[in-house]
Amino acid sequence: MISKDAIFTYNIDPKYKTAVAYFSMEFAIDQALKIYSGGLGFLAGSHLRSAYELKQNLIGVGILWKYGYYDQERDENALMKPAYVEKEYAFLEDTGIMVTVQVHNAPVHVKAYLLKPDTFGSAPLFLLSTDIPENDYLSRTITQHLYDPHQPTRMAQSMILGIGGAMLLDALGIQPNIYHMNEGHSVPLNFYLYAKYQNLDEIKKRVVFTTHTPEMAGNEEHGFSELSAMSFFYHLQEHEVRSLLGMNDPNFNFTLAALKFAKRANGVSQLHGEVSREMWSSYPGICEIIAITNAQNKKYWKDTLLDDAIKAGNDEAISTRKKELKKQLFKEVANQCGKLFHEDVLTIVWARRFAGYKRADLAMYDWERFLKLINNTETPVQIIWAGKPYPEDHGSIDLFNHIIERAKPIANCAVLVGYELELSALLKRGTDVWLNNPRMYREASGTSGMTAAMNGAINLSLPDGWVPEFAKDKENCFVIEPAPKGSPDADKLENESLMDMLEQGVIPMYYHDQQQWLNIVKKAAADVAPAFEAARMADEYYQKMYDK
Structure with a gap:
């Protein structure tokens, strides 16, 4: 198993000693690593590249998508068609770590791989996969397609990222000062943290959140009952989640929950910060929403x-x-x-x-x-x-x-x-x-x-x-x-x-x-x-x- 000391290949700048775990569903690090769809991934990739250049104490946590997003090809009429090709990445290191996440009350085994910092010049990035022999067929499909259209699979993907990612950090002996959710996909990690700390204020000390979606309809939500059946809330029951977060709607909104768990959130431009504050202003118990404008890594x-x-x-x-x-x-x-x-x-x-x-x-x-x-x-x-x-x-x-x-x-x-x-x-x-x-x-x-x-x-x-x-x-x-x-x-x-x-x-x-x-x-x-x-x-x- 990989040692904690082997994760970083550079000395942390004391200016950035606060330990951060950065959770994102996609990262665009290099053309050779096809685990992204668009702007969210491009942003996360540039963030990890600049974190590497600044020698920040930051670790990325994502998912190893077997078929990526999709390969964009042409049909016989030169029109677009999606294709799905299995990806192989010999440059990733098998950490030897496996954790188990309960999905729909059944154990799903999650294997962790590491993209080392010097491979492409990025902060360390852990990638999680359920596509391993230890799982049954259905469990193996969870990490095959980024943004799978099958809704229960999408819910499970969030669980693997949030709960599985937090479990991985515990297995490594890493206790981040900050868990950073890049968009709301990883919101289940908060239920894992609640099981550990039994206190919402303790979670708020440790969690920050970046929202990227400036319209209500674009923020992911699912029915409370469906999520509960999936074991989405870790050890909490539906009524406990509603009570904890003060959420009474039939659907559980990922962004709203993240805003209630986090100590601070940010929009990704000054204008988006204003739009986000207006969008969520009528909801009690949400955190402060500031603005940190996105940027891109010039060296790359x-x-x-x-x-x-x-x-x-x-x-x-x-x-x-x-x-x-x-x-x-x-x-x-x-x-x-x-x-x-x-x-x-x-x-x-x-x-x-x-x-x-x-x-x-x-x-x-x-x-x-x-x-x-x-x-x-x-x-x-x-x-x-x-x-x-x-x-x-x-x-x-x-x-x-x-x-x-x-x-x-x-x-x-x-x-x-x-x-x-x-x-x-x-x-x-x-x-x-x-x-x-x-x-x-x-x-x-x-x-x-x-x-x-x-x-x-x-x-x-x-x-x-x-x-x-x-x-x-x-x-x-x-x-x-x-x-x-x-x-x-x-x-x-x-x-x-x-x-x-x-x-x-x-x-x-x-x-x-x-x-x-x-x-x-x-x-x-x-x-x-x-x-x-x-x-x-x-x-x-x-x-x-x-x-x-």
Whole structure:
């Protein structure tokens, strides 16, 4: 069995001596470790990378997904299809530790693996698996698919992460000062802690919580009776949980419970903090909700040559390297779509987790105006879309495929599949404009624009999530004017604002004022780091959440 002393391969900085266990359902650490779906994982991965660089006393706890989220492939008509391929990770260390979690009153054995810090440059990460010979078939499926669509399996996944993760730490002899729940998936860990301390105040001393969901409907909940039957509440009965937390609704809301267990919680942008406080203000017994804006690890995401050119203010080197990076991206466009893009043409990318509220097709809202834009040969434009819908979200998959069908006959429009860390980096480095147009107040943070700005791409965005903290219109980005709050015509009005900005601002500047374009590129890169670099975020968690 692995020793406690062998977990860290670096000396802890005394500034960060508080011991933290960071629980997350997904971590995007490296392209080779496919245990993530989107922004939550990208955020957690950058957090662990910066914790490593700062030598923080932080350990990640997650799940080893046998089939990952899914592999995004194409069918015979070049439309998207999910595929599930078993993953093997020879670089993980078998810790020799196994714990047992009761799921639906039956024992489920949980094996722990370790991603050592020096493998990919991250804080230590323990990954839990039930897909082992000691379990029956049903138990083995718990850790096979990230965000399994089968609801009892989803409940069990939270139990393995929360209860199994806490048991693992006990087996290792690690007593964290702080248990950090990154989103509400790991909320069962609190019931394990209650069995240990028998006191809600003792839990509150040790637990903090990060919420990422700015709308009530997006916060996971299940019926109390179903969760109780699953042994979700560890040794507590349903009436005891209701009494402990003062929850009287038929459903148990994961976020609300986390807010009642934690000593402090945070939204992931200043705007999201405000939205979260308003969302939960009518519920008694919740903790304080502050804001710690998400950030991304620059060392991982940056292109070194481009970054050096930007730092030096060398416009010729910036332009030269950017064209080289565009060529690299366009090889992938040609490979997937059979289309030849050109490095001298303004290139726009829309790429992120694929969900309806993010409006991947907003630019197409007025189809005739869109066609006029992309068929203009005097000031040509190339557009690329990429993203991963939830594999059971058939509406989003239909939208993804609708965009593929519309883009097929257009030589300067392409849709890429396989949106994971590697493709994400290729897109951010190879685009001129990073487009972000969600429905307002639905984007908690939206960190992809941060890493785009680190790589010489200019954000074209609605002022949601992190953007209001960063944006200076036409100085470090282009801001799309939002529709009046609550407007029933928001899609129409914001499409008009987007197209106006492209036609009157973005495109003319790119082709007729390259000096101003490069000034924005340099200003964006200077403004995005360190303010939105993950070292700031990782330090801020210690100052505002862990040590306070």
